[in-house]
Amino acid sequence: NAGVTQTPKFQVLKTGQSMTLQCAQDMNHNSMYWYRQDPGMGLRLIYYSASEGTTDKGEVPNGYNVSRLNKREFSLRLESAAPSQTSVYFCASSEFRGGAAEAFFGQGTRLTVV
Amino acid sequence: AQSVTQPDIHITVSEGASLELRCNYSYGATPYLFWYVQSPGQGLQLLLKYFSGDTLVQGIKGFEAEFKRSQSSFNLRKPSVHWSDAAEYFCAVGSKSDTGRRALTFGSGTRLQVQP
Numbered sequence: 001n002a003g004v005t006q007t008p009k010f011q012v013l014k015t016g017q018s019m020t021l022q023c024a025q026d027m028n029h030n031s032m033y034w035y036r037q038d039p040g041m042g043l044r045l046i047y048y049s050a051s052e053g054t055t056d057k058g059e060v061p062n063g064y065n066v067s068r069l070n071k072r073e074f075s076l077r078l079e080s081a082a083p084s085q086t087s088v089y090f091c092a093s094s095e096f097r098g099g100a101a102e103a104f105f106g107q108g109t110r111l112t113v114v
Numbered sequence: 115a116q117s118v119t120q121p122d123i124h125i126t127v128s129e130g131a132s133l134e135l136r137c138n139y140s141y142g143a144t145p146y147l148f149w150y151v152q153s154p155g156q157g158l159q160l161l162l163k164y165f166s167g168d169t170l171v172q173g174i175k176g177f178e179a180e181f182k183r184s185q186s187s188f189n190l191r192k193p194s195v196h197w198s199d200a201a202e203y204f205c206a207v208g209s210k211s212d213t214g215r216r217a218l219t220f221g222s223g224t225r226l227q228v229q230p
Binding site: 004031033035040041042043044045048050058090092094096101102103104105106107108 | 118120123148150155156157158159160163204208216217218219220221222223
């Protein structure tokens with residue numbers, strides 16, 4: 001099983017360029033997330049989608065937009081990339097039953113903005 | 115708001131030695147707690163989780179963790195470390211709420227180095 005698949009794995013952007021990070025999960029999970037990982041800061045939540053058709057901001061949403069295209073896919077868009085958005089981005093999914101669930105992570109997208 | 119503190123940024127142990135990684139959480143009720151491991155260039159893999167019941171939980175790769183409510187801690191342990199355990203370890207706390215944000219909140223991580 002593929003689990004959570006992210007594309008691309010690596011990307012270099014120039015300041016001001018836009019791009020979309022793609023994420024798909026094949027576990028039929030309702031909830032999906034985008035995190036960014038920076039050295040010494042752990043993972044910080046950018047946006048999440050509790051279920052198909054809903055999205056909400058996390059801790060660090062500025063400069064990003066998301067789309068929950070369907071139950072499987074959750075994309076993250078950078079409209080005008082900035083060097084501060086250089087990071088490793090992780091998509092995750094989970095299924096809440098009884099109020100708790102572990103998250104399953106993709107392999108990450110390493111983004112550099114120059 | 116929930117939060118997680120991992121006080122040790124970097125730990126070095128010798129192969130075969132025991133290991134304890136510290137994790138303290140802040141949450142208003144009984145939390146859901148997780149430990150994840152990340153090898154270089156990889157995603158995060160779940161080591162173990164605590165939802166309820168027995169406060170000592172067993173995970174994969176010989177790891178265990180103990181939930182101590184009085185200390186708001188969920189420390190990760192392994193009796194004998196292997197060179198392949200070198201990685202970054204993240205503690206996370208989850209919300210029980212069926213409404214609002216359900217995403218996990220992560221600590222800043224502890225990087226484990228294993229000396230031969």
